Amino acid sequence: xxxxxxxxxxxxxxxxxxxxxxxxxxxxxxxxxxxxxxxxxxxxxxxxxxxxxxxxxxxxxxxxxxxxxxxxxxxxxxxxxxxxxxxxxxxxxxxxxxxxxxxxxxxxxxxxxxxxxxxxxxxxxxxxxxxxxxxxxxxxxxxxxxxxxxxxxxxxxxxxxxxxxxxxxxxxxxxxxxxxxxxxxxxxxxxxxxxxxxxxxxxxxxxxxxxxxxxxxxxxxxxxxxxxxxxxxxxxxxxxxxxxxxxxxxxxxxxxxxxxxxxxxxxxxxxxxxxxxxxxxxxxx
Amino acid sequence: xxxxxxxxxxxxxxxxxxxxxxxxxxxxxxxxxxxxxxxxxxxxxxxxxxxxxxxxxxxxxxxxxxxxxxxxxxxxxxxxxxxxxxxxxxxxxxxxxxxxxxxxxxxxxxxxxxxxxxxxxxxxxxxxxxxxxxxxxxxxxxxxxxxxxxxxxxxxxxxxxxxxxxxxxxxxxxxxxxxxxxxxxxxxxxxxxxxxxxxxxxxxxxxxxxxxxxxxxxxxxxxxxxxxxxxxxxxxxxxxxxxxxxxxxxxxx
Numbered sequence: 049x050x051x052x053x054x055x056x057x058x059x060x061x062x063x064x065x066x067x068x069x070x071x072x073x074x075x076x077x078x079x080x081x082x083x084x085x086x087x088x089x090x091x092x093x094x095x096x097x098x099x100x101x102x103x104x105x106x107x108x109x110x111x112x113x114x115x116x117x118x119x120x121x122x123x124x125x126x127x128x129x130x131x132x133x134x135x136x137x138x139x140x141x142x143x144x145x146x147x148x149x150x151x152x153x154x155x156x157x158x159x160x161x162x163x164x165x166x167x168x169x170x171x172x173x174x175x176x177x178x179x180x181x182x183x184x185x186x187x188x189x190x191x192x193x194x195x196x197x198x199x200x201x202x203x204x205x206x207x208x209x210x211x212x213x214x215x216x217x218x219x220x221x222x223x224x225x226x227x228x229x230x231x232x233x234x235x236x237x238x239x240x241x242x243x244x245x246x247x248x249x250x251x252x253x254x255x256x257x258x259x260x261x262x263x264x265x266x267x268x269x270x271x272x273x274x275x276x277x278x279x280x281x282x283x284x285x286x287x288x289x290x291x292x293x294x295x296x297x298x299x300x301x302x303x304x305x306x307x308x309x310x311x312x313x314x315x316x317x318x319x320x321x322x323x324x325x326x327x328x329x330x331x332x333x
Numbered sequence: 334x335x336x337x338x339x340x341x342x343x344x345x346x347x348x349x350x351x352x353x354x355x356x357x358x359x360x361x362x363x364x365x366x367x368x369x370x371x372x373x374x375x376x377x378x379x380x381x382x383x384x385x386x387x388x389x390x391x392x393x394x395x396x397x398x399x400x401x402x403x404x405x406x407x408x409x410x411x412x413x414x415x416x417x418x419x420x421x422x423x424x425x426x427x428x429x430x431x432x433x434x435x436x437x438x439x440x441x442x443x444x445x446x447x448x449x450x451x452x453x454x455x456x457x458x459x460x461x462x463x464x465x466x467x468x469x470x471x472x473x474x475x476x477x478x479x480x481x482x483x484x485x486x487x488x489x490x491x492x493x494x495x496x497x498x499x500x501x502x503x504x505x506x507x508x509x510x511x512x513x514x515x516x517x518x519x520x521x522x523x524x525x526x527x528x529x530x531x532x533x534x535x536x537x538x539x540x541x542x543x544x545x546x547x548x549x550x551x552x553x554x555x556x557x558x559x560x561x562x563x564x565x566x567x568x569x570x571x572x573x574x575x576x577x578x579x580x581x582x583x584x585x586x
Contacts, residue, residue, distance in 0.1 A: 210524060
C-alpha cells in the first residue's frame with residue numbers, strides 16, 4: 049500500500065494515558081448523535097462512545113476526562129488526521145475512499161437507503177418512481193445511488209435536491225416531490241417529527257446499505273483493537289441492543305416521539321459477525 | 334502539500350471511471366459535463382434576474398423621482414423598503430414556500446421562475462435606488478429645460494434625464510450585475526441545480542472538495558469578470574466628453 053511506509057507510527061492510547069484526556073468527536077444533528085442543547089450530546093452512537101471511553105479507562109488504568117469536540121461531515125476527517133479528535137462515533141460511512149486516510153472500528157449500525165412517500169402516492173418500489181419527482185438531500189451519497197438505480201431499472205424520473213434533510217422532507221410534504229430517498233433512520237426521524245406521521249410510509253427495496261462505524265486514525269492497531277474490543281463486549285453482553293431499543297424504539301428527546309425503527313436484518317448481521325468491511329463489500333453480495 | 338487530482342472532472346458520474354476525452358455522451362455524463370450544466374443554470378438564473386431587475390429597477394427608480402405623483406412615489410418607496418429590508422435568503426423562501434401557498438395558481442410555476450422573481454426584485458430595489466441617486470445628481474435645471482421645451486413628462490425623462498442618469502450610474506450598476514451572479518448561489522436553497530449545489534454534492538461524491546471548489550470559484554470569477562468587462566465597454570462607449578461619467582472626476586456640469 050502506498051503511503052503506509054511514510055506514515056508515522058501513532059499510539060493514541062499512550063497519548064491518552066499520558067494526557068489523561070480523550071478528545072471525542074461529536075455530531076450535533078445526525079440521527080445517531082445529536083445535541084439537545086446546553087452542551088449535552090446524546091444519541092445511540094454518542095452513548096456507545098461514552099461506554100467505549102469507560103472501557104479505555106480500565107485499559108489504561110487511569111481516569112480519563114472526555115473533551116467533546118463538535119464535528120461535521122465536512123471537517124471530521126481533517127480533524128481526526130490532524131489530531132484534534134482521537135476518535136468519533138457519529139454517522140460516518142465506512143467506505144474504501146475514506147479508508148485511504150482513516151481506519152474504522154467494527155460496524156455498529158447498518159444504514160439502509162429507502163424511499164419515503166405519502167401513503168396514497170401509489171409508489172411501492174423503485175420501478176414506480178418512473179415519471180415522478182424524487183427529492184434527495186444535497187451532499188449525500190444517496191444522490192449517487194439514486195442515479196445508479198435509475199439507470200439500472202431503466203426508468204426516468206426528475207430529481208430535486210433539497211439543501212438539507214428538513215428541506216427535502218418539506219419538498220415531499222408540500223407535494224413538490226412524490227418521494228424522498230434517503231437513509232432509513234433519517235426518513236424515520238423526519239416522519240416522526242412531521243405534523244401527521246401517519247400520512248407517510250417507508251416503502252420499496254433497500255437501495256443501498258452503508259455500514260456506519262466509529263472512525264479513528266489509520267495505522268494505530270492498539271487503539272483499533274481497544275475500540276473494537278469494547279464494541280464486541282457491548283454487543284456480547286447485550287448492552288448495545290438495549291441502547292438500540294432506547295434510541296430507536298422508545299420516545300426520545302427533544303420531541304419525545306419514537307422513531308419506531310426495529311433493528312434491521314443488516315444491522316443484526318453486523319452485530320452477529322463484527323467486521324470492518326467497507327461499503328463496497330456490501331454491494332458485491 | 335496538497336495532493337490535487339484534476340482527473341476527478343473526467344470521471345463518469347455513475348461508475349467513477351475516468352472517461353477518455355473527459356466528456357461523456359447522452360446519459361453517461363462526467364463531472365465536467367455536470368459542472369457546465371450547473372454553470373448554465375447559474376448564468377441563466379443570473380441573466381434572467383438581471384434583466385428583470387433592470388426593468389423593474391428602472392421603473393421604480395423613475396417613479397420615485399416623479400413630480401406631482403405622491404401615490405406613485407409612495408408605491409416606489411414601499412417597493413424599495415420592502416425588497417431591501419428583507420434578507421435575500423428569506424425572500425427566496427417566501428417566494429418558494431409562502432407565495433404559492435397564498436396564491437394557488439403560482440404552485441404551477443417552476444422553481445426557476447420563483448427564484449428569478451426573488452433575485453430580480455431584490456436587486457431591482459437596489460437598482461431603483463441607484464437610478465434615483467443618478468437622477469437626483471443631475472442639476473434641477475435639466476428637468477426644467479425639458480419642460481420649457483414643451484416635452485411631456487415621459488418625453489423629458491426619455492430624452493433629457495435618463496440618458497444622463499444612466500451614464501452616472503454605470504459604475505454601481507456594474508457592481509450590482511456582478512453581485513447578482515454571486516447572489517444566485519442562494520438558488521441552491523430551493524433546489525436549483527446550480528454551481529453551489531454542484532460543489533456541495535460533487536465534493537461529497539468524489540471526496541475531492543478542494544478541486545471542486547477551486548473549479549467552481551473559477552467559473553464564478555469568469556462569469557463576474559465577463560460582466561465587468563462588458564460594463565466597462567459600455568461605460569467607455571457611452572461616455573460624454575466633459576461630463577462627470579467620463580471619468581474626469583471633476584463633475585463638469
